[in-house]
């Protein structure tokens with residue numbers, strides 16, 4: 001079996017990232033059987049391709065053993081010769097514990113990865129079937145039911161890669177066992193307090209009534225293909241009618257007449273998620289209302305975005321009201337700071353500066369010549385750097401005008417909307 005699984009892993013990686021592989025990829029390894037098997041598979045694979053692996057474990061501190069488990073992964077990585085990082089997180093006791101941990105994990109890995117775009121996760125065919133059932137129980141639509149994709153670009157520029165989606169959990173655990181890899185079993189995987197664990201327990205029962213796990217996984221894959229086809233149609237419309245100017249998207253007024261409603265919804269859903277840097281799109285009813293409004297010439301706001309007609313084009317940008325409260329003072333000697341998920345601010349030293357949205361008071365402080373050519377409503381939501389009440393720099397101005405402080409939106413280079421649209 002190990003040989004077969006190595007070949008399947010290599011084929012999956014070739015299909016997802018080939019033919020020219022990135023020089024570096026990150027691997028999220030919890031210490032569980034699936035991700036420890038993935039570590040070995042990736043290790044064997046990189047030997048053939050010369051790709052550098054960077055392994056990361058998030059110690060959630062939710063169980064007393066978590067630090068030792070992270071250490072176990074560190075030791076295995078040392079044996080295999082790959083760099084390993086432990087990121088620590090502590091739950092503040094609010095919200096759903098596992099959900100909060102998952103979100104924090106992605107956020108921490110995103111902040112840690114630096115220039116590495118691809119992060120490999122060890123989700124299996126069993127996870128695919130379980131997730132499908134969970135989403136079905138919640139009455140999800142196409143996006144929810146086809147949620148687990150082998151390749152998923154996030155608005156932040158991080159791309160999640162799931163090369164083990166075609167493999168069963170039992171196969172991966174067997175692989176890890178045969179190769180004598182240590183791994184741990186997280187007891188929360190079987191704790192009926194969690195919905196995923198309940199679905200996991202339900203699957204064998206369903207199987208006896210003719211609902212094969214494989215069929216559920218296949219249905220999820222069929223829906224994924226439908227979703228990909230819809231994304232491709234939306235991308236085609238975008239390529240014909242759309243334009244991106246950093247964080248601002250716009251569409252030629254003819255776009256709506258050429259596009260059926262399902263594709264209009266798809267395109268706007270993706271645009272809202274992209275501009276707001278949101279993990280999920282808006283709910284169906286408000287999205288439908290927005291689509292009918294903007295396709296008949298009206299403006300609107302939804303999901304942290306503002307949609308206005310500017311010079312005849314439907315223009316989509318960050319809504320000021322959604323970022324007006326985001327304000328933080330940098331308290332260490334950092335050269336970079338992140339703002340509103342999609343912006344990076346760089347300066348020789350940001351210590352003591354405050355980062356917030358420009359707002360009307362910031363706009364009023366911009367020299368008149370700097371305001372020319374800027375759009376007031378768009379600019380209000382821009383990140384800006386302040387010293388007390390004094391505006392020092394803001395996005396939309398040149399680095400020289402900003403005294404060497406630079407603002408970079410992830411749409412400027414790292415991940416364009418066109419790319420996001422095809423792989424979200």
Ligand SMILES: Nc1ncnc2c1ncn2[C@@H]1O[C@H](COP(=O)(O)OP(=O)(O)OP(=O)(O)O)[C@@H](O)[C@H]1O
Pocket residue numbers: 028029030031032033034035036056057058059060105120121122123127186189
């Ligand atoms: N604490 C963690 N640190 C790093 N990566 C993690 C962590 N927890 C989960 N992951 C990554 O996310 C994937 C899916 O997470 P999930 O919680 O569903 O994993 P799991 O079923 O416990 O899997 P595994 O057996 O691989 O740990 C894992 O396969 C792994 O790649």
